[in-house]
Amino acid sequence: MPGLAAPLIAWYRDAARDLPWRREGFGAWGTLVSEFMLQQTPVNRVVPHLEAWLTRWPTPADLAASPPGDAVTQWANLGYPRRALWLHRAAVEIRDRHDGVVPRDVDALLALTGIGDYTARAVAVFAYGDRHPVVDTNTRRVLARAIGGRAQPGPPHRRDLEAMEAELPADIAEAAIVNAAAMELGAIVCTARAPKCEACPLAAQCAWRVAGYPASEDRRRKQATYEGSDRQTRGAVLKTLREAAPAAVPVFAVIPEWPDAAQRDRAIDSLIADGLVEADDDHLRLPGHPSS
DNA sequence: GACGCGTGGAA
DNA sequence: TTTCCAAGCGT
Numbered sequence: 603m604p605g606l607a608a609p610l611i612a613w614y615r616d617a618a619r620d621l622p623w624r625r626e627g628f629g630a631w632g633t634l635v636s637e638f639m640l641q642q643t644p645v646n647r648v649v650p651h652l653e654a655w656l657t658r659w660p661t662p663a664d665l666a667a668s669p670p671g672d673a674v675t676q677w678a679n680l681g682y683p684r685r686a687l688w689l690h691r692a693a694v695e696i697r698d699r700h701d702g703v704v705p706r707d708v709d710a711l712l713a714l715t716g717i718g719d720y721t722a723r724a725v726a727v728f729a730y731g732d733r734h735p736v737v738d739t740n741t742r743r744v745l746a747r748a749i750g751g752r753a754q755p756g757p758p759h760r761r762d763l764e765a766m767e768a769e770l771p772a773d774i775a776e777a778a779i780v781n782a783a784a785m786e787l788g789a790i791v792c793t794a795r796a797p798k799c800e801a802c803p804l805a806a807q808c809a810w811r812v813a814g815y816p817a818s819e820d821r822r823r824k825q826a827t828y829e830g831s832d833r834q835t836r837g838a839v840l841k842t843l844r845e846a847a848p849a850a851v852p853v854f855a856v857i858p859e860w861p862d863a864a865q866r867d868r869a870i871d872s873l874i875a876d877g878l879v880e881a882d883d884d885h886l887r888l889p890g891h892p893s894s
Numbered sequence: 895g896a897c898g899c900g901t902g903g904a905a
Numbered sequence: 906t907t908t909c910c911a912a913g914c915g916t
Binding site for chain 1: 909913914
């Protein structure tokens with residue numbers, strides 16, 4: 603097995619997209635915010651929101667000083683609004699536990715709200731230049747195909763980190779590039795549907811291609827139907843409150859047209875339980891308590 | 895390990 | 906049109 607590092611590094615030098623968080627000196631806070639936004643939201647939708655966010659809140663302390671509801675409003679339609687709440691909590695934790703500086707240590711990053719195996723290592727590697735395996739869904743797919751010979755990866759697993767670690771050069775700077783290049787390859791060449799193998803630097807050594815693109819059992823979770831779901835209902839409720847913010851909205855005026863009143867009430871209750879919505883008297887609003 | 899969690903663009 | 910997919914995380 604020749605290894606993936608050398609061809610990935612050469613390819614990345616020419617093919618990498620020019621993205622804001624790859625600019626020199628983008629900063630650890632910017633990297634952290636970008637990674638939160640990129641958790642399940644496509645790059646093209648993140649870019650404009652990221653710039654607006656960092657203009658409003660240039661440091662973790664700036665965000666921590668605002669009400670969490672403002673973060674939910676600024677999050678707008680990026681989806682999964684819990685991430686806005688988690689990012690706000692992380693900012694408070696950074697202010698209180700790390701003197702306002704995004705931590706560099708992976709375990710310290712993992713201890714922050716909303717940061718898991720991927721985001722912690724992404725910040726340590728891309729913002730601070732340390733040497734760790736960074737494994738997202740793109741990298742898992744590249745590894746599954748190039749090394750495992752399978753069409754798609756299985757569910758995320760700690761073993762993925764070990765597989766990526768085995769591909770990293772000893773040189774710290776090169777290791778960071780290999781991490782970024784594997785993700786980039788999965789994002790723009792080794793895509794889930796219709797991979798562009800003719801443009802792939804790993805084509806000659808790709809186990810999946812060499813084996814003739816065998817179909818493998820797809821163990822990925824199917825996404826639940828969105829139309830008519832509780833998630834859709836929650837989204838509609840929160841959209842109403844974002845558009846009214848910072849004003850509160852009478853409960854009777856929150857998606858009154860919704861066909862299933864019980865589902866609407868269930869959505870409101872779950873949003874309150876998640877801390878995304880506050881209820882007082884007969885009104886609902888985004889959470890407004892200062893963070894401390 | 896499996897589930898719940900938004901939103902919009904592309905095939 | 907419907908389905909699939911997108912730099913995951915907490916429970």
